[in-house]
């Protein structure tokens with residue numbers, strides 16, 4: 001058996017181009033429609049034609065992380081069918097993108113259709129990664145007046161996504177990116193982890209919020225709404241809400257002041 | 259609903275214990291990162307290299323082990339093989355008995371924790387004294403290590419001072435220097451009385467049969483200097499192919515483990531004393547211990563055998579920091595333990611099948627591991643194994659995925675539940691597979707349900 005390595009997909013091995021398919025993710029489908037809209041608008045601003053396959057549901061990650069690989073594989077197979085073709089698949093979530101290029105191939109290791117699933121994964125791009133490395137966009141126009149704390153979500157570890165998002169945000173006029181302590185630590189969401197380990201998850205999130213609040217940002221931003229749902233939810237329950245945004249929303253709103 | 263044991267343990271952990279574990283881990287991680295990136299332009303390159311060499315070792319144990327054994331024997335070392343913990347302990351006892359020895363001084367070795375050697379020897383009339391300060395404190399307290407490098411990371415000095423007083427090591431005094439001095443005075447006598455010194459090994463080189471030990475207290479050196487017989491208990495995966503590989507690993511181990519350039523004591527042992535040497539053990543034994551390792555080797559998680567026990571993954575792990583090492587109910591805690599402990603448990607795997615669940619899969623462990631073990635992938639594989647084995651403790655608190663996966667493969671039903679939820683303003687629980695919604699809502703709010711809103715927007719624009 002080939003030994004597993006951390007997934008570092010080199011940009012050159014993925015298809016780029018301006019006709020793209022978009023995977024909205026189940027979280028945006030259910031809660032964060034504005035993030036999905038921002039994703040479309042940002043891509044269109046860059047000259048992309050965005051296709052939205054109607055049959056899409058979820059990337060399969062919840063069951064994959066939960067250990068129910070059979071259930072997860074059913075969903076991944078469905079996703080592969082819905083996203084047939086060879087266009088880049090753009091996902092406004094580092095976590096769902098990583099599920100497609102790393103998680104899915106792992107759970108298909110012993111399956112006959114591994115090649116198709118690997119092919120699907122090679123087409124998956126996290127949105128900001130695609131903007132910076134797929135389309136070669138290095139700076140962003142417009143203006144966005146805010147102190148932004150950027151939460152490096154864990155699924156972008158070992159990928160070029162985190163630095164890409166930071167660079168893009170920093171290039172926007174008016175934005176001051178404020179660093180905060182222990183930025184490399186997880187926020188404690190972890191999908192089903194947040195409900196099966198409620199105490200540890202809350203402990204982790206509370207610590208993360210303390211660090212973030214100390215930096216006094218106007219906005220907490222991330223490329224994963226899952227982390228934002230968890231941190232924003234904790235903060236609000238605590239009576240000290242913080243404003244959370246997806247990077248795509250900031251990019252779109254900056255354009256309004258271009 | 260059944261609860262995850264590690265989460266329950268974390269909830270009940272004393273705040274000062276959590277603080278001690280958190281501070282110790284955080285400091286360890288920060289020192290590691292500072293020294294590694296200060297000294298090397300690209301530590302990740304070194305980690306990958308070290309990972310590849312160790313992977314080579316793991317995959318070639320069938321030839322490297324005999325080579326190492328032959329080299330050790332050439333050096334005058336007697337080599338023993340133990341496939342189980344019982345065999346390993348029995349081998350130690352047999353060596354003691356053959357010498358008529360009753361007293362042992364022991365350096366820190368994780369494999370002897372696996373076999374519960376000290377207890378076993380005690381029951382068989384042999385006094386076995388831990389000489390590593392942390393392990394010594396654990397021993398007098400009847401406690402268990404909670405970290406593989408810093409066994410007493412969970413204790414503060416007031417607790418230590420109290421137990422010293424209780425065990426006749428002087429009146430209460432929580433000054434660290436005084437504590438150390440008292441332990442030293444006590445242990446010096448034990449070294450002189452002992453017949454046998456037992457150590458582990460951080461590395462054994464297959465080409466030259468050299469045993470390498472790293473410590474910061476010099477206790478393993480005393481174990482060897484004061485006794486006539488040296489026994490080393492060594493896990494079979496501890497090999498390095500060549501002596502020249504040591505440079506890479508010693509540099510990575512010290513930096514990853516304790517944030518040092520080099521540990522204070524690094525011993526290279528090439529056999530019992532030679533006639534030219536004034537002192538040192540006349541007799542030397544190496545016991546290669548399997549204890550579940552070949553099974554791990556045959557498993558889908560063999561990469562874990564690369565581990566050089568540096569503890570960096572524990573230090574960086576947010577779950578370890580919240581829950582402490584004792585939460586893991588096994589010799590190896592933290593990310594490495596969540597993989598290794600269930601694997602080494604063999605048939606008792608289901609008992610520890612919940613350990614791989616104790617992770618948000620954040621990947622910090624993989625990022626710091628000096629041998630680049632893809633720990634999250636291994637945790638995931640063990641989760642799948644736990645699910646197949648029907649382990650109840652692993653399933654605790656995890657929402658069942660059946661209904662969700664059915665929905666997620668039927669676009670029409672999916673879309674319908676999205677919009678139905680939207681119009682009725684409720685969260686279709688089978689859609690978002692976090693049905694223990696009460697658990698979520700206990701600590702957090704949930705954003706407004708906007709199911710179907712984006713799809714409608716897309717359709718409306720297409721019409722324009």
Ligand code: SF4
Nearest residue numbers: 565566568569571627
């Ligand atoms: S798994 Fe890696 S980081 Fe953890 S103790 Fe082993 S070598 Fe160190």
